[in-house]
Amino acid sequence: MSDTASTAPAPLPVSATAPGYRPGRTLRLRVEVRRQLRRRRTMIVGALLVALPFILMAAFAIGGTPDGGGRNGPTLIDTATSSGANFAATCLFVSAGFVLVVPVALFCGDTVASEAGWSSLRYLLAAPVPRARLLAVKLTVALGFSAVALVLLPAVALVAGTVAYGWGDLQLPAGGTLDSGSALPRLAVVVAYIFVSQLVTAALAFWLSTVTDAPLGAVGGAVGLTIVGNVLDAVTALGGWRDVLPSHWQFSWLDAVQPTMEWTGMIQGTSVSVSYAVVLTALAFRGFRTKDIVS
Numbered sequence: 001m002s003d004t005a006s007t008a009p010a011p012l013p014v015s016a017t018a019p020g021y022r023p024g025r026t027l028r029l030r031v032e033v034r035r036q037l038r039r040r041r042t043m044i045v046g047a048l049l050v051a052l053p054f055i056l057m058a059a060f061a062i063g064g065t066p067d068g069g070g071r072n073g074p075t076l077i078d079t080a081t082s083s084g085a086n087f088a089a090t091c092l093f094v095s096a097g098f099v100l101v102v103p104v105a106l107f108c109g110d111t112v113a114s115e116a117g118w119s120s121l122r123y124l125l126a127a128p129v130p131r132a133r134l135l136a137v138k139l140t141v142a143l144g145f146s147a148v149a150l151v152l153l154p155a156v157a158l159v160a161g162t163v164a165y166g167w168g169d170l171q172l173p174a175g176g177t178l179d180s181g182s183a184l185p186r187l188a189v190v191v192a193y194i195f196v197s198q199l200v201t202a203a204l205a206f207w208l209s210t211v212t213d214a215p216l217g218a219v220g221g222a223v224g225l226t227i228v229g230n231v232l233d234a235v236t237a238l239g240g241w242r243d244v245l246p247s248h249w250q251f252s253w254l255d256a257v258q259p260t261m262e263w264t265g266m267i268q269g270t271s272v273s274v275s276y277a278v279v280l281t282a283l284a285f286r287g288f289r290t291k292d293i294v295s
Contacts, residue, residue: 045102053091082165085168089187097251108205109208172257173257189261193252197250206281249269
């Protein structure tokens with residue numbers, strides 16, 4: 001009588017990972033960049049940002065040269081047609097409060113939630129892509145696209161404004177001018193600070209993207225809460241409490257287009273923005289680590 005148990009194959013050893021599996025090779029950055037670049041919403045956002053300077057130029061052509069009659073004295077809008085540098089600064093001034101919030105919220109709020117909405121998120125994790133790596137790659141690419149969006153607008157405005165109004169010194173609202181050699185670094189500081197100030201919106205949208213399967217909910221929630229912050233900042237009765245609102249410091253970059261650059265407001269705004277962004281990003285990674293992915 002043969003012993004069937006002795007001829008049965010021994011169980012295969014269980015290894016932690018499959019042969020050749022390297023977590024660092026899953027969902028590479030360039031793959032995610034290509035995926036996001038081909039999406040229709042990326043093309044639409046890019047087209048709108050490119051068109052905005054020309055829309056403002058048309059408005060100035062129809063309405064005439066700004067007369068500087070503001071109640072609180074001259075503003076960047078009053079010097080918009082002085083030079084290409086002034087026109088670029090004006091485009092940032094009119095768009096930093098809301099227009100530039102939308103692409104940041106869109107790129108960061110849509111990135112994970114859209115995968116869940118398409119029911120492809122669980123397949124990405126089953127590839128398997130480690131959850132922390134998936135979030136890191138998604139967030140890195142989203143922030144990269146957000147940075148490109150924030151640079152694209154003033155870059156197009158600078159070129160278009162130079163063609164339309166000429167290349168010249170940056171006329172300061174408070175009086176005086178900055179030569180072109182000093183104006184361009186100042187505009188670079190402005191763009192960099194706006195990007196840092198938008199990190200709160202980016203992190204909020206990204207966190208919402210990890211807790212909902214509806215991209216519109218994540219994007220709309222981030223934009224809505226940003227608007228609420230702007231409304232609260234307008235309530236002067238809150239006094240010193242407004243200092244903890246990121247929106248309170250969003251226009252501190254105006255200190256960079258003064259005769260003497262002042263860093264205090266931008267440093268405070270940076271500390272507030274980065275603090276909120278770190279907390280919200282940590283919440284996103286912590287919650288997504290144990291989230292039950294069913295879509």
